[in-house]
Amino acid sequence: MNKYLERLDYGPALESDKPAQDWLMGHGRTFGHFIDGVWCQPNAKTYRSVINPATSEAIAQVGEGDEADVEKAMIAAKKAFPLWSKLHGHERAKYLYAIERALAQNARLFAVLESIDNGKTIRETRDIDIPLAIRHFTYHAGWAEIHEGEYPELVPGGVIGQIIPWNFPLLMLAWKIAPAIAVGNTVVLKPAESTPLTALLFAEMLVKEVKLPRGVVNIVFGGGEVGELIVKHKTPWKIAFTGSTAVGRAIRKSTAGEEKHLTLELGGKSPFIVFADADLDSAVEGVVDAIWFNQGQVCCAGSRLLLEESIAEEFVHRLKVRAEKLRVGPPLDKTMDIGAINSRRQYEKIMRLIDDGVKEGAVVWQPKHWQCPPVGFFVPPLIFTNVAPTCTIAQEEIFGPVLVVMSFRTPKEAVELANNTRYGLAASVWSENIGKANDVAGKIKAGTVWINSTNLFDAAAGFGGFRESGYGREGGREGIFDVLKDRTCDISARVLRRAKIIDATVLKSEDCVDRTRRFLIGGKLVRPDGGMSFPISSPSGVLLGSVGDAGRKDVRNAVEAARGAFESWRGQSAHLRAQILYFFAENLDNERERFADLLRRQTDCEAGDAKSVVKASVERLFYYAALADKFEGTVQPVSPKMTVVGVKEPLGVIGIRPSDLTPLLGIVSAIAPAIVMGNTVVAVTGQYDALSASDLIQVVQTSDVPPGVVNILSAANPDALAKVLAEHEDVDAVWFFGGRSGGAVVEAASASNMKRTWAEEYTPGSGLCLPSAVAKKFLRQATQVKNIWTPFG
Ligand code: NAD
Numbered sequence: 016m017n018k019y020l021e022r023l024d025y026g027p028a029l030e031s032d033k034p035a036q037d038w039l040m041g042h043g044r045t046f047g048h049f050i051d052g053v054w055c056q057p058n059a060k061t062y063r064s065v066i067n068p069a070t071s072e073a074i075a076q077v078g079e080g081d082e083a084d085v086e087k088a089m090i091a092a093k094k095a096f097p098l099w100s101k102l103h104g105h106e107r108a109k110y111l112y113a114i115e116r117a118l119a120q121n122a123r124l125f126a127v128l129e130s131i132d133n134g135k136t137i138r139e140t141r142d143i144d145i146p147l148a149i150r151h152f153t154y155h156a157g158w159a160e161i162h163e164g165e166y167p168e169l170v171p172g173g174v175i176g177q178i179i180p181w182n183f184p185l186l187m188l189a190w191k192i193a194p195a196i197a198v199g200n201t202v203v204l205k206p207a208e209s210t211p212l213t214a215l216l217f218a219e220m221l222v223k224e225v226k227l228p229r230g231v232v233n234i235v236f237g238g239g240e241v242g243e244l245i246v247k248h249k250t251p252w253k254i255a256f257t258g259s260t261a262v263g264r265a266i267r268k269s270t271a272g273e274e275k276h277l278t279l280e281l282g283g284k285s286p287f288i289v290f291a292d293a294d295l296d297s298a299v300e301g302v303v304d305a306i307w308f309n310q311g312q313v314c315c316a317g318s319r320l321l322l323e324e325s326i327a328e329e330f331v332h333r334l335k336v337r338a339e340k341l342r343v344g345p346p347l348d349k350t351m352d353i354g355a356i357n358s359r360r361q362y363e364k365i366m367r368l369i370d371d372g373v374k375e376g377a378v379v380w381q382p383k384h385w386q387c388p389p390v391g392f393f394v395p396p397l398i399f400t401n402v403a404p405t406c407t408i409a410q411e412e413i414f415g416p417v418l419v420v421m422s423f424r425t426p427k428e429a430v431e432l433a434n435n436t437r438y439g440l441a442a443s444v445w446s447e448n449i450g451k452a453n454d455v456a457g458k459i460k461a462g463t464v465w466i467n468s469t470n471l472f473d474a475a476a477g478f479g480g481f482r483e484s485g486y487g488r489e490g491g492r493e494g495i496f497d498v499l500k501d502r503t504c505d506i507s508a509r510v511l512r513r514a515k516i517i518d519a520t521v522l523k524s525e526d527c528v529d530r531t532r533r534f535l536i537g538g539k540l541v542r543p544d545g546g547m548s549f550p551i552s553s554p555s556g557v558l559l560g561s562v563g564d565a566g567r568k569d570v571r572n573a574v575e576a577a578r579g580a581f582e583s584w585r586g587q588s589a590h591l592r593a594q595i596l597y598f599f600a601e602n603l604d605n606e607r608e609r610f611a612d613l614l615r616r617q618t619d620c621e622a623g624d625a626k627s628v629v630k631a632s633v634e635r636l637f638y639y640a641a642l643a644d645k646f647e648g649t650v651q652p653v654s655p656k657m658t659v660v661g662v663k664e665p666l667g668v669i670g671i672r673p674s675d676l677t678p679l680l681g682i683v684s685a686i687a688p689a690i691v692m693g694n695t696v697v698a699v700t701g702q703y704d705a706l707s708a709s710d711l712i713q714v715v716q717t718s719d720v721p722p723g724v725v726n727i728l729s730a731a732n733p734d735a736l737a738k739v740l741a742e743h744e745d746v747d748a749v750w751f752f753g754g755r756s757g758g759a760v761v762e763a764a765s766a767s768n769m770k771r772t773w774a775e776e777y778t779p780g781s782g783l784c785l786p787s788a789v790a791k792k793f794l795r796q797a798t799q800v801k802n803i804w805t806p807f808g
Contacts, residue, residue, distance in 0.1 A: 038216065077211045081237075110227055121216070139354075190257075200498060283441060283480065302320060438482060481801075493800045557616070697740060
């Protein structure tokens, strides 16, 4: 009898690597960049070896880019943009369909090449990476057809610089290239230095089979320095980056003030929560997929297993029994569950973190019966128990097959543990009680939550992070907004621009209304902590009053009040938030004469103009109140057995520096959309808008706005306070509508906790009319999409 049948063991089932080796040989195992539709030698004639991580052998040499190569690629992409973007959407769609077909026809070659380049198993490349990449092109071919009709106010911006990591090389390429070119952008993409091969095959396919116009896709190879050259190049209007949070932070800082759009898909430390009432066997299989899929080198890997205490011991036991059966070995063997770690560097990082875990007192377990191949970078499954939530291994992204286990007693504690991380990429929740699972899913801070499932992806469901996992989305309708920009710039906000700035030291004192106005913090009128105030005058020099000059302490107090109010405010119904905004609008309307008079004196404008601004402010409040329950989420059609609900959640505390070009209307235009979506705000006003803002405080107070939802400060140097807001760890986003230099400072400071920023010269849509596209943009900026996946049937 066959010895395998006797032992009921697996026999080897190796996929041949011959087609991939032949393809490499056909190119002499040496490749340059792909620029303007042709292969180019690297300018510096230097090459980097590509290592097969399962054998440690060099299998190819790929050119290393430099400044001249990046420049060449940018020129090609820029040249291609006018024609490509003007092509009818249907024509672009045809190219995307052609890419999809070519990928499908070459699927096996792509799968094998990906395995030998990355180290991941053929089962995964064949069944997950390549089919999902294909799906991405099909889905976005659809957007090529329809985006102009759906979003006529948005246009492609030009060249997008794209940088991807090594864990899903072809899939990440597809996530980046498909949406960008579908809507008419052209791209310069840099694959990770350790996994360039499928990008090379993809480029060849574009020329030979798809016949994509030259310059639409350009691929430059090299390490982080080449990525930096792309980020810093003046040509791209947008940088789309997937990789570590550390590099994402560096990109945020280095692009501050350049008006480059950013999509940052960063790291994660995702919780996998199992309640006692879960189907435990399914949950065990879920853990296998969550942390041992792709050797745990997955940004959204469920690397923190949180177990309800009553089942913790039993669950860990079942998991160990299951993990004993996992097979670690040659990636091209179809019976393997776990392949090789991508590089020596990553292997050493994993080992270092495992050591840290042991030193910190965690208990380590590995299967007894595993055998790793003697060469290559293999790490068998590993489970850490006895882990404190503050341990390095519970906080740092390990990016390897390493699971840490912790326990909880109540759903509340589960949520607290789940959110006890700086990241917010994904989570899994396991319970047969759908009410509880949905409740917990709603409370977890993450861009994707899988209920009774894990690591599921589809092009129709956008993917992206909360908090330090980054911002922007890839895939889905929400991803389309991230590859398009506004068609026109609304400049009607300049209606009440003041003619000149009066130096406070030369103010005339007659007609002075001497009253120092206070701040609104936590629903109360508060004096400046430092006791300082500053005068406000009309452009002609008439002193109108004085307002408080806020400092850091006032900002801290206001943020604390806003944070304290957030959970309760976001928990209110949209109906109630709308009612409060209507009431706010009515109260402002009742005071319209007084506000118009104040604006007239404050800006020396015509009485008619002042009245129009007050009227527009009232209308703005009504308008956003109307939208409160009409900016719905979505249900994504990903599979007949799965509901994916895209929920639009508030960001949290938003720091706002409104435009002062149109006092009153500037601040109303910014705070109304923010609060109506469930955020709380800290607004900082200055010399030109503080007076009307401080009068607005009384209206806020009489309008049933709960204490802490709207906090208003004034400062002689509001831009400096905007920077304090941007640096504050408990502020989730900053909107800065006050000029480029201040915006640059805010963007750079925001990198501390990777908060979202929105910087413009002035409050968009703060002219007398509010285009509905601008209002929707506000609502998009005030929310982040969380996709909740629930299987049924
Ligand atoms: P990395 O940040 O080191 O490198 C990613 C890419 O950035 C590579 O192409 C690299 O060459 C380039 N790069 C490095 N330094 C750069 C710089 N200063 N400027 C510009 N580009 C630079 O990350 P990695 O180790 O390759 O990938 C693993 C990380 O990627 C993990 O943190 C993982 O969570 C994250 N990731 C996130 C997602 C997501 O969708 N959120 C998906 C996959 C991976």
